[in-house]
Amino acid sequence: xxxxxxxxxxxxxxxxxxxxxxxxxxxxKAGQFVIVRLHERGERxxxxxxxxxxDRGTITLIVQGVGKTTRLMNLLEAGDSVLDLVGPLGxxxxxxxxxxxxxxxxxxxTAIAWPTARAMKEAGNRVVAIVGARTKELVLLEPELxxxxxxxxxxxxxxxxxxxxxxxxPLCERIMRGSRIDLVLAIxxxxxxxxxxxxxxxxxxxxxxxxxxxxxxxxxxxxGCRVATKDGTRFACVDGPEFDAHIVDFDVxxxxxxxxxxxxxxxxxxxxxxxxxxxxxxxxSCRLDQSHRDESMAEVxxx
Amino acid sequence: MSRNTLPPKERTKIxxxxxxxxxxxxxxxxxxxxxxxxxxxxxxTEALRCLECAKPACVAGCPVGVKIRDFVELISxxxxxxxxxxxxxxxxxxxxTGRVCPQETQCEGCCILGKKFEPLGVGYLERFVxxxxxxxxxxxxxxxxxxxxxxxxxxxxxxxxxxxxGDLVRWGHAVTVFEALHEIGGVLMYGIPEFRLPKExxxxxxxxxxxMGVEFQTNVVVGKTVTIDExxxxxxxxxVLVATGAGLPKxxxxxxxxxxxxxxxxxxxxxxxxxxxxxxxxxxxPVFDCRGQDIAVIGGGNTAMDAVRTxxxxxxRTSTLIYRRTEAEMPARVEEVRxxxxxxxxxxxxxxxxxxxxxxxxxxxxxxxxxxxLGEPDDSGRRSPVxxxxxxxxxxxxxxxxxxxxxxxxxxxxSTPDMATNRKGYIAADPETLRTSKPGVFAAGDIVTGGATVxxxxxxxRTAAASIRAYLDTGRWNEESPSPA
Ligand SMILES: Cc1cc2nc3c(=O)[nH]c(=O)nc-3n(C[C@H](O)[C@H](O)[C@H](O)COP(=O)(O)OP(=O)(O)OC[C@H]3O[C@@H](n4cnc5c(N)ncnc54)[C@H](O)[C@@H]3O)c2cc1C
Ligand SMILES: Cc1cc2nc3c(=O)[nH]c(=O)nc-3n(C[C@H](O)[C@H](O)[C@H](O)COP(=O)(O)OP(=O)(O)OC[C@H]3O[C@@H](n4cnc5c(N)ncnc54)[C@H](O)[C@@H]3O)c2cc1C
Ligand code: FES
Numbered sequence: 024x025x026x027x028x029x030x031x032x033x034x035x036x037x038x039x040x041x042x043x044x045x046x047x048x049x050x051x052k053a054g055q056f057v058i059v060r061l062h063e064r065g066e067r068x069x070x071x072x073x074x075x076x077x078d079r080g081t082i083t084l085i086v087q088g089v090g091k092t093t094r095l096m097n098l099l100e101a102g103d104s105v106l107d108l109v110g111p112l113g114x115x116x117x118x119x120x121x122x123x124x125x126x127x128x129x130x131x132x133t134a135i136a137w138p139t140a141r142a143m144k145e146a147g148n149r150v151v152a153i154v155g156a157r158t159k160e161l162v163l164l165e166p167e168l169x170x171x172x173x174x175x176x177x178x179x180x181x182x183x184x185x186x187x188x189x190x191x192x193p194l195c196e197r198i199m200r201g202s203r204i205d206l207v208l209a210i211x212x213x214x215x216x217x218x219x220x221x222x223x224x225x226x227x228x229x230x231x232x233x234x235x236x237x238x239x240x241x242x243x244x245x246x247g248c249r250v251a252t253k254d255g256t257r258f259a260c261v262d263g264p265e266f267d268a269h270i271v272d273f274d275v276x277x278x279x280x281x282x283x284x285x286x287x288x289x290x291x292x293x294x295x296x297x298x299x300x301x302x303x304x305x306x307x308s309c310r311l312d313q314s315h316r317d318e319s320m321a322e323v324x325x326x
Numbered sequence: 327m328s329r330n331t332l333p334p335k336e337r338t339k340i341x342x343x344x345x346x347x348x349x350x351x352x353x354x355x356x357x358x359x360x361x362x363x364x365x366x367x368x369x370x371t372e373a374l375r376c377l378e379c380a381k382p383a384c385v386a387g388c389p390v391g392v393k394i395r396d397f398v399e400l401i402s403x404x405x406x407x408x409x410x411x412x413x414x415x416x417x418x419x420x421x422x423t424g425r426v427c428p429q430e431t432q433c434e435g436c437c438i439l440g441k442k443f444e445p446l447g448v449g450y451l452e453r454f455v456x457x458x459x460x461x462x463x464x465x466x467x468x469x470x471x472x473x474x475x476x477x478x479x480x481x482x483x484x485x486x487x488x489x490x491x492g493d494l495v496r497w498g499h500a501v502t503v504f505e506a507l508h509e510i511g512g513v514l515m516y517g518i519p520e521f522r523l524p525k526e527x528x529x530x531x532x533x534x535x536x537x538m539g540v541e542f543q544t545n546v547v548v549g550k551t552v553t554i555d556e557x558x559x560x561x562x563x564x565x566v567l568v569a570t571g572a573g574l575p576k577x578x579x580x581x582x583x584x585x586x587x588x589x590x591x592x593x594x595x596x597x598x599x600x601x602x603x604x605x606x607x608x609x610x611x612p613v614f615d616c617r618g619q620d621i622a623v624i625g626g627g628n629t630a631m632d633a634v635r636t637x638x639x640x641x642x643r644t645s646t647l648i649y650r651r652t653e654a655e656m657p658a659r660v661e662e663v664r665x666x667x668x669x670x671x672x673x674x675x676x677x678x679x680x681x682x683x684x685x686x687x688x689x690x691x692x693x694x695x696x697x698x699x700l701g702e703p704d705d706s707g708r709r710s711p712v713x714x715x716x717x718x719x720x721x722x723x724x725x726x727x728x729x730x731x732x733x734x735x736x737x738x739x740x741s742t743p744d745m746a747t748n749r750k751g752y753i754a755a756d757p758e759t760l761r762t763s764k765p766g767v768f769a770a771g772d773i774v775t776g777g778a779t780v781x782x783x784x785x786x787x788r789t790a791a792a793s794i795r796a797y798l799d800t801g802r803w804n805e806e807s808p809s810p811a
Contacts, residue, residue, distance in 0.1 A: 050551060067601070109508075239593060239596055240507065242735065242737060244592055279584060286612035290607055
């Protein structure tokens with residue numbers, strides 16, 4: 024059981040959690056993720072470790088409510104717990120001194136890119152951050168990025184904040200202008216990452232993406248997270264989640280991510296009909312776990 | 327002294343007692359156990375068939391040397407709990423091995439009765455006493471030696487890790503089992519389906535170990551959450567046993583393998599067994615909706631059989647097993663093949679997939695196969711399958727499961743560079759002692775041998791436990807370490 028110490032909304036439907044997980048906090052590196060299961064009947068979902076504090080034994084997760092599990096998680100508050108949390112999983116980002124690194128975050132991808140962006144800055148890179156969101160209130164981590172980025176550009180679909188357009192626009196301009204770019208890190212929806220990959224391909228700019236494939240175990244055991252690359256089949260959970268954007272087949276990824284769309288819609292509908300019942304299930308699971316623990320502690324003590 | 331007064335000739339006249347089974351038509355629609363277990367009368371009658379050989383061949387045929395003759399004799403005397411504790415002297419998971427061991431090639435395969443008659447139903451009897459014990463009060467926990475002050479970390483909670491834990495804790499060592507998943511049991515939990523091995527039985531066995539003092543920590547991936555070196559230097563474990571199994575799925579590298587609807591057996595079975603996707607939407611994890619669909623499973627082992635029978639239970643219209651040799655060469659247990667056929671599984675033998683075909687949405691629509699014929703025997707002694715040119719055909723299916731075996735997961739090995747591995751990535755361990763090349767670290771089960779059986783993994787767990795005990799007692803690590811094979 025993993026207690027939630029802090030929980031606050033950063034934007035509508037995007038919530039930041041600080042969770043006690045000392046072992047993960049000690050080991051995690053930028054680019055890694057955890058797998059979370061909320062309750063006894065819950066599914067296992069991957070979430071990037073956005074930040075951590077080894078001394079306090081905590082990690083930070085930033086969650087966008089899209090389907091049942093993430094929306095349910097976003098109902099949790101400080102004082103609640105997550106039943107299972109395992110990690111840190113995946114290969115850490117390859118943080119080196121590249122020169123100028125352009126970090127592109129789309130939607131909640133900004134949160135996923137944030138730890139790597141900061142590590143890149145700390146490694147001595149010039150960091151240009153381009154952040155995209157649908158609308159003003161969905162722009163994530165602006166102050167945090169402001170603090171580390173040498174340049175920060177914000178783009179919204181509706182033009183309510185920053186410039187109007189998509190994140191690929193400022194990138195395109197920079198490439199056209201011939202600005203120096205040594206590495207692009209792009210994280211967001213599959214189609215956004217694909218667009219970035221196409222943009223940097225002709226000029227051969229090294230481009231890294233973090234792939235959001237469906238996962239179950241996160242340890243290389245099920246093969247469900249497999250991605251098609253020019254170099255053959257890779258598992259996102261152990262070989263990634265970061266990959267060279269120019270070898271990834273994004274169409275396959277997008278199609279594989281739709282595998283369970285009917286089930287997901289069904290789950291979401293049932294959840295929305297009665298979110299409280301689902302929330303009770305989480306709280307009940309975690310209480311069970313706690314009382315089970317108390318019992319075994321008592322047993323040990325009485326021996 | 328034998329209490330079986332029947333003369334041997336009379337014993338051989340008793341027919342082998344049949345295992346009561348759930349009707350095939352009924353069971354293909356549920357996940358309840360297929361075999362229902364012998365009754366007291368059935369078990370006692372079966373026990374009376376035993377010839378009580380002076381040198382029992384069955385014991386020699388058992389990888390852990392369960393005292394079969396002695397426990398069977400206790401059954402024929404009506405002492406079922408005595409029989410249970412007799413088995414427990416050598417086997418800590420009898421309710422499990424009684425269900426999943428390939429008895430026909432081990433104990434029963436060696437039974438003298440089997441030369442002229444049907445062999446003694448050792449597996450059925452083992453299962454009977456284990457179930458009897460569970461239902462009629464346990465024999466009590468085995469005696470635990472006073473604490474030695476030594477601590478052992480076991481990585482992986484499959485049969486190898488569990489059996490080692492059972493021994494080590496009895497000898498007074500403090501044992502912690504680390505498991506990557508959220509449930510304890512390894513393949514017993516996520517691989518073998520409920521209809522062959524009810525999960526409740528695994529949980530009970532695990533509980534017993536917990537009561538004996540074994541500590542279980544789930545959600546720990548050794549190599550990621552913590553390394554072996556950290557366990558030894560920072561957490562102060564005196565010895566480590568690696569029992570991580572062989573869980574890396576093998577794919578065929580065929581065109582179309584990324585289509586939605588193509589699964590590895592591990593993923594398909596994990597979704598159903600561990601995540602209960604068969605009970606979606608009561609459980610959140612989904613799995614391909616097999617209802618009314620045609621599905622295929624590729625392979626001929628226990629895993630393939632489990633996957634195809636699971637798909638049938640999920641409501642598939644037709645479930646076909648595609649195997650490149652003939653039924654005679656299938657590595658799956660005979661009983662499983664028989665059960666599968668009774669449940670309406672179609673065997674498509676002498677055929678091999680060459681491609682997966684899909685629609686515009688990226689969903690599987692068919693498997694393209696080629697017919698095979700048997701040629702000369704290969705290294706395994708089995709006649710090797712040879713494709714017949716021009717014989718390609720398409721089998722329309724909406725889901726396909728690839729069940730072609732598994733390999734070594736590299737997570738632990740890659741984070742422990744000073745522990746030698748062999749060519750295929752399995753851990754190199756001395757066959758006698760199961761010591762690895764890294765002092766204080768032992769390895770057992772599928773991660774050493776490659777995919778094998780529950781009982782072999784348990785036997786290896788016990789061998790490792792014995793050498794860990796010797797190492798902890800003497801503090802000596804024999805200089806000769808295994809070299810990578
Ligand atoms: C390595 C990794 C790190 C991730 N980190 C974060 C994170 O830090 N914060 C965060 O909010 N999300 C993150 N995700 C995505 C998150 O795991 C999914 O949003 C989540 O699994 C959806 O579960 P659900 O039950 O809420 O939605 P579902 O009902 O499963 O799905 C609803 C919708 O979301 C899409 N979806 C499903 N699974 C994923 C997925 N894995 N990635 C993207 N879209 C998906 C579906 O196609 C569907 O349209 C990460 C994914 C991966 C693989
Ligand atoms: C579907 C299927 C059906 C089978 N049917 C039969 C049968 O009928 N009869 C039979 O005898 N055998 C059968 N087998 C084979 C048998 O299950 C295995 O040989 C046996 O389970 C191996 O035991 P093990 O302890 O070595 O490993 P496993 O049972 O594989 O357990 C290893 C455990 O270690 C965990 N782990 C792995 N890496 C790490 C890590 N880095 N950190 C922490 N934990 C980790 C895994 O999650 C897993 O729980 C079957 C196998 C499968 C897959
Ligand atoms: S999630 Fe199972 S192999 Fe990657």
